[in-house]
Amino acid sequence: MTVYDKTLRLAHGEVRLPAFLPDATLGVVRSLDAADLEACGVEAVVMNTFHLMQRPGSSTVEALGGLHRMSGWNKPIVTDSGGFQAYSLIRQNPRLGRLSDRGIAFRPEGAGRKFLLTPEKTVQLQLAYGADIVICLDDCTHPEAPLPVQEESVRRTVAWARRGKAEFDRIVAAKALPPEHRPLLFAVIQGGSSRDLRRRCAEELLAIGFDGFGYGGWPLDEQGELLTDIIAYTREVVPAAYPMHGLGIGHPRYVARCAALGYSLFDSALPTRDARTGRLYVLDLEGDPATTEGWHSVVYVNDQKHVKAARPIDEACDCLACRRYSLGFLHHLYKIGDASYLRLATIHNLRAMVRLTSRLRAGRDG
């Protein structure tokens, strides 16, 4: 079964590829509501098992009817396994958690209890949440970590993916879901900067059998530049028929570059965080952004020169913020710290990402 034909068909609807998926980490894209996302043309979001199991907690997500009913978002939801977040937490402070072959145990600061994330548990939770794409737990590494650490990570990531797949199959069989309601299961390819390890990880995961794959590990170097070579290579070792998710990739230029390399799903907090901190995207999509340069710039809303700007952020944009409000008014809302600024700016940057991926599709199809 190939699930990848420029459109992903998921239990809660279709996602045209390539697609940028905003992060709704705790069940909400910060400062927006589900109707806002629909109005932006967003087709799917990424929510986060690691965070949701803490807040509001898994039993609350279930009591509120699963992630879709809880969040009012009726379209597809991808749920992150939590592997990356647990890695970040432990890397930041090793006393907050521990990783073993069994899984990841952690107790975030301020949390009253310990959490245990195993390969089975993350799949159980994601399925209980009602996710459209479930992601296996992986052992994330820093791209600069030494080879033995990367080898260990690949070994563990493959072992965990195998256990995740078994648990997934068991639950799906027990639920007897019709095929069109069955979630997809993705595995994450680790291996740091080693081509050899990336290839080996991909081949072993392909042998187990998944519906798609994610590029694992932080995708940028210390200078914030895309690790293009290894990202490109990792795509090459996975047959084109499988969708690949560029986890954590969200800069417009990097999305365009990775889409050209064959990646089709992207998520990152960057566009929404940029919006909140006053960095608003201006795109000139006349050319093909996958091949041309200079089509992306940034308006800094807080800049004093925008105080009396009666024009919108971006004349070419059709989002709520650009259709109805001047840059000068958004500057004012930013200065007075009104929450409406956060919403309008987030809507603008997300609409820019949707316009970009539409343009990338047109470039590919044209």
Added chain:
Amino acid sequence: MTVYDKTLRLAHGEVRLPAFLPDATLGVVRSLDAADLEACGVEAVVMNTFHLMQRPGSSTVEALGGLHRMSGWNKPIVTDSGGFQAYSLIRQNPRLGRLSDRGIAFRPEGAGRKFLLTPEKTVQLQLAYGADIVICLDDCTHPEAPLPVQEESVRRTVAWARRGKAEFDRIVAAKALPPEHRPLLFAVIQGGSSRDLRRRCAEELLAIGFDGFGYGGWPLDEQGELLTDIIAYTREVVPAAYPMHGLGIGHPRYVARCAALGYSLFDSALPTRDARTGRLYVLDLEGDPATTEGWHSVVYVNDQKHVKAARPIDEACDCLACRRYSLGFLHHLYKIGDASYLRLATIHNLRAMVRLTSRLRAGRDG
């Protein structure tokens, strides 16, 4: 000309009476956008000359096309004169400003310059802003202030209203506006708790000639109870043909009570502030709220008992928050401090105010 026939016909549209007008103090109802207000059924808002002349500043409001174009709100706008805010500022710290027959001079903390608000200046600004209802500068007092202070306030309020009216007539004549585009001019009735002073103030203002009147001074006693007697009396001394604005009155019960007394416009930051601080309105409008009791209660969203509440805030409410989200999810958004909570809660409480005033109209018309 009577402008008051259960519907106010204003330059930017009609307002059915009674109406609750949310405060968009700095050109925005905090955390909402203009489309949200429309979706709530709000027909007009109150903006504030005192605040707008500081932020974003009058020249910016003009550069951005006046208040309507700037804020994206195309329906009627009432602009407060600034008298009440200047009074509050000076009362709080007499070193921040000074009131004389000439007007009100003030320099708010943190402001780089001094501001001067005269009876003429406030009318000039409000007309330049494009307001639909302009309010004359008044000399506000505390309801408990001694009689000589109240007498002085009435004398000054009448003198300022006369100067405001002259300036208004001068500018309107110079602009040669067609009658349907002419803003209305309201004056404010002061007099503290003295019936005699309230009546005298009203009569002198009626002799000058205005389109409507506001009840001036803080409308609640030290216990937060409505000063019903003097509010009722002040309405009686103004002919019923004139619309009257209950300035600062916004508690649902007080709006219902004052509407029954003949007040037709209300504004207060209470419903939106209550929303932001987690006090959500639940109304049972089966009876006539102007005459019955017990139709208004409050849900405290932060209450632990709502964590898993899958029901909406108010089953009878048709706002975005109630149609699409559970109380449990709103509790979650409140707990994580997401700006979307502020918006959804504000939409809910404003929709409650619109439902209430609609019900009051039906009760009156029925």
